[in-house]
Amino acid sequence: METVFLKASTAAIETAAQMLQAGELVAFPTETVYGLGGDATQSRSVKKIYEAKGRPSDNPLIVHIAERYQLDAFVTTVSDQVEQLIASFWPGPLTLLMPVKEGALAPEVTAGLATVAVRMPSHPLALSLLKATGLPIAAPSANTSGKPSPTKASHVNEDLKGRIACILDGGSTGVGVESTVLDCTGEQPVILRPGGVTKEALAAVIGPVLTDAGLKNAAEKPKAPGMKYTHYAPQAPVYLVDGTRAYFQACIDLFRLEGEVVGVLATDETLATLKGDVHVSTGQATDLASVAARLYDGLRAFNHHEEVTVILAEVYDEAGIGQAVMNRLEKAAGHRYLRASAR
Ligand code: TXA
Numbered sequence: 001m002e003t004v005f006l007k008a009s010t011a012a013i014e015t016a017a018q019m020l021q022a023g024e025l026v027a028f029p030t031e032t033v034y035g036l037g038g039d040a041t042q043s044r045s046v047k048k049i050y051e052a053k054g055r056p057s058d059n060p061l062i063v064h065i066a067e068r069y070q071l072d073a074f075v076t077t078v079s080d081q082v083e084q085l086i087a088s089f090w091p092g093p094l095t096l097l098m099p100v101k102e103g104a105l106a107p108e109v110t111a112g113l114a115t116v117a118v119r120m121p122s123h124p125l126a127l128s129l130l131k132a133t134g135l136p137i138a139a140p141s142a143n144t145s146g147k148p149s150p151t152k153a154s155h156v157n158e159d160l161k162g163r164i165a166c167i168l169d170g171g172s173t174g175v176g177v178e179s180t181v182l183d184c185t186g187e188q189p190v191i192l193r194p195g196g197v198t199k200e201a202l203a204a205v206i207g208p209v210l211t212d213a214g215l216k217n218a219a220e221k222p223k224a225p226g227m228k229y230t231h232y233a234p235q236a237p238v239y240l241v242d243g244t245r246a247y248f249q250a251c252i253d254l255f256r257l258e259g260e261v262v263g264v265l266a267t268d269e270t271l272a273t274l275k276g277d278v279h280v281s282t283g284q285a286t287d288l289a290s291v292a293a294r295l296y297d298g299l300r301a302f303n304h305h306e307e308v309t310v311i312l313a314e315v316y317d318e319a320g321i322g323q324a325v326m327n328r329l330e331k332a333a334g335h336r337y338l339r340a341s342a343r
């Protein structure tokens with residue numbers, strides 16, 4: 001299949017919307033990462049999404065809407081707490097689980113679960129496209145399953161060219177990590193995937209919020225099916241380095257002595273003090289939002305340096321957006337840490 005590449009414009013949005021209405025797949029930018037959209041009401045479209053990404057069929061998709069009233073067509077109830085969250089965070093990077101109305105969406109969207117994950121993105125292009133279709137659009141991140149999510153149209157092109165009808169290019173996405181997935185269907189709200197809306201921001205609106213224990217503890221199964229797969233991993237193995245800069249350099253030196261070619265993924269400030277083989281920046285240490293925005297591009301960059309045999313990555317404080325950054329880094333590293341024993 002030929003993939004049509006469109007630079008964002010009013011005409012491009014119209015063309016892309018018609019493709020979605022016809023059941024084709026369109027990749028489009030959101031404020032978090034690029035999404036791979038398909039009509040959530042058509043099984044034919046939703047099946048194409050799983051196929052294009054190579055996504056396991058037990059991993060449900062997020063439904064994207066442009067207006068609040070669209071919810072009523074496919075969810076049975078919206079709790080007061082969810083209404084409060086919608087009022088505070090939509091449009092924006094917060095995905096909320098709600099009980100799904102039977103038969104309202106293609107069954108593949110929810111992978112057999114009783115809940116559907118929904119969000120209203122804040123990217124103007126995403127909102128215009130969603131409005132132009134008038135449809136609920138199922139959209140996972142527009143990467144091949146297992147690869148880092150795309151934050152640029154070129155990342156989508158790398159992974160999905162020839163497999164989807166259209167890529168709508170709206171430049172780099174802003175937040176850089178995916179939306180926060182929050183489950184408010186139980187007794188206490190639980191973050192199933194940390195993301196663009198921080199735990200602290202949620203707590204300020206609805207009080208204490210838990211984080212799914214399955215994200216850190218290998219013995220427990222994560223509640224979001226997608227969180228159990230290895231993800232975001234570049235070709236070379238990644239290790240997280242938790243220690244001083246001197247310890248970081250000692251780790252680099254040790255790997256090099258063993259004949260490895262060492263890639264280093266860290267902030268500008270840290271990179272300036274280290275000597276590895278290939279340095280990739282994650283932005284500024286004083287600005288964790290810049291780290292989130294550059295993380296996936298950084299992980300992908302190592303795939304263009306095939307000589308690199310091992311990647312050592314800096315770790316960050318888990319406050320604010322740091323919780324999402326560390327969750328993605330831990331997944332990319334398969335939770336492998338190098339820790340200074342005496343600190
Ligand atoms: O920022 C984002 O959320 C991006 C943009 C494109 O909107 N989308 C995205 O979708 O990251 P995806 O499919 O890559 O990740 C969706 C996550 C997966 O971990 C999936 O298992 C979980 O949400 N999920 C979806 N529906 C669920 C449900 N009903 N119950 C529990 N987890 C669910």
Ligand code: MG
Pocket residue numbers: 140141149
């Ligand atoms: Mg994804």
